[in-house]
Amino acid sequence: MTATTMTGDAGSAIRIENLTKRYRGHVAVDGLSLDVPQGAVFGLLGENGAGKTTTIQVILGLLAADGGSVSVLGLDPARRGIEVRRKAGYVPEQPALYDWMTVAEIGWFAAGFHPDAATGTGGYQARYAQLVEGFGLPPRRKIRALSKGMKAKVSLSLALAAEPPLLVLDEPTSGLDAMVRREFLESMVDIAAEGRTVLLSSHQIGEVERVASHVALVHKGKLILAEPLETLKARTFLLAMTFAGRDHPERPPAGLPVELIDAADAPRQAHWLVRARDRAAAEAVRSMPGVESIQVETPSLEDIYIGYMRGRRPQAPAAASPAAVVA
Numbered sequence: 001m002t003a004t005t006m007t008g009d010a011g012s013a014i015r016i017e018n019l020t021k022r023y024r025g026h027v028a029v030d031g032l033s034l035d036v037p038q039g040a041v042f043g044l045l046g047e048n049g050a051g052k053t054t055t056i057q058v059i060l061g062l063l064a065a066d067g068g069s070v071s072v073l074g075l076d077p078a079r080r081g082i083e084v085r086r087k088a089g090y091v092p093e094q095p096a097l098y099d100w101m102t103v104a105e106i107g108w109f110a111a112g113f114h115p116d117a118a119t120g121t122g123g124y125q126a127r128y129a130q131l132v133e134g135f136g137l138p139p140r141r142k143i144r145a146l147s148k149g150m151k152a153k154v155s156l157s158l159a160l161a162a163e164p165p166l167l168v169l170d171e172p173t174s175g176l177d178a179m180v181r182r183e184f185l186e187s188m189v190d191i192a193a194e195g196r197t198v199l200l201s202s203h204q205i206g207e208v209e210r211v212a213s214h215v216a217l218v219h220k221g222k223l224i225l226a227e228p229l230e231t232l233k234a235r236t237f238l239l240a241m242t243f244a245g246r247d248h249p250e251r252p253p254a255g256l257p258v259e260l261i262d263a264a265d266a267p268r269q270a271h272w273l274v275r276a277r278d279r280a281a282a283e284a285v286r287s288m289p290g291v292e293s294i295q296v297e298t299p300s301l302e303d304i305y306i307g308y309m310r311g312r313r314p315q316a317p318a319a320a321s322p323a324a325v326v327a
């Protein structure tokens with residue numbers, strides 16, 4: 001296999017251009033473009049119904065798009081879905097497992113889909129057994145007798161045992177306890193360090209912040225922004241401002257090099273979440289008339305997420321062009 005077929009063009013594990021998907025007239029994904037660089041832990045964030053699962057299903061060739069193009073590991077999932085699914089490990093929100101099999105049997109069964117030249121199915125089975133042991137799963141218990149969290153661990157073990165170049169995880173940790181969730185997410189960083197790619201849809205924003213190299217925010221099927229987490233955090237600031245008078249502007253004046261994402265105003269006070277080139281640019285609001293004091297803070301990813309989602313958002317520069325996704 002050549003590097004080009006492994007990674008797609010220019011080091012992208014996934015490249016989506018102008019994807020649209022409708023369900024009986026309802027637009028679930030609306031002109032979404034996204035570039036997931038190889039080796040990224042890419043967090044896909046968005047409220048319920050934003051279109052994350054729909055996008056993931058198109059990526060895996062499980063759902064046909066109505067428009068746009070998608071390339072996954074250099075393959076078109078609409079035409080070569082089986083190959084895409086063989087190469088990409090997928091952990092769905094609600095894993096469908098044969099519940100009459102035991103934990104060990106389902107590993108043996110799945111191994112048949114992942115033979116390799118050197119060990120046949122032995123390599124997969126050995127890795128699966130190791131993961132099962134690491135997760136503390138009872139190998140002889142039937143799937144139907146497992147708890148929700150245990151089923152999630154089986155599903156993860158099945159995906160990880162294949163050592164896929166791309167892992168697609170849709171809310172993978174929702175049934176896991178806090179300790180396992182953290183361990184699991186941190187293991188995603190090791191996977192990325194090996195040059196493999198992880199696409200992770202999650203509502204656990206604090207946890208995404210700990211492990212993601214890149215994030216995308218999706219709102220009502222549209223991309224709001226997608227960029228390296230480091231860039232997002234270096235360019236987003238929380239300004240806590242006090243004004244001399246009761247009334248004050250509701251937004252920075254047009255001439256200043258800051259862009260308002262979200263605002264909470266009170267008499268004499270304002271909290272603005274802004275995007276700016278750097279801290280010095282954010283501090284330019286000091287020059288506004290009537291400013292008494294200003295504190296510049298670095299917001300958490302959750303603050304940034306909520307700010308963007310609250311809806312008072314002008315066109316962010318990163319949203320204007322999908323090319324703004326920086327590897």
Ligand SMILES: Nc1ncnc2c1ncn2[C@@H]1O[C@H](COP(=O)(O)OP(=O)(O)OP(=O)(O)O)[C@@H](O)[C@H]1O
Nearest residue numbers: 023026027028046047048049050051052053054055
């Ligand atoms: N099979 C379907 N038939 C009709 N509408 C659907 C179907 N699947 C999803 N939708 C709609 O498409 C939109 C996007 O749903 P999707 O499941 O992709 O969102 P999501 O971001 O994954 O949400 P969540 O975080 O709640 O899992 C929603 O409005 C949903 O109601």
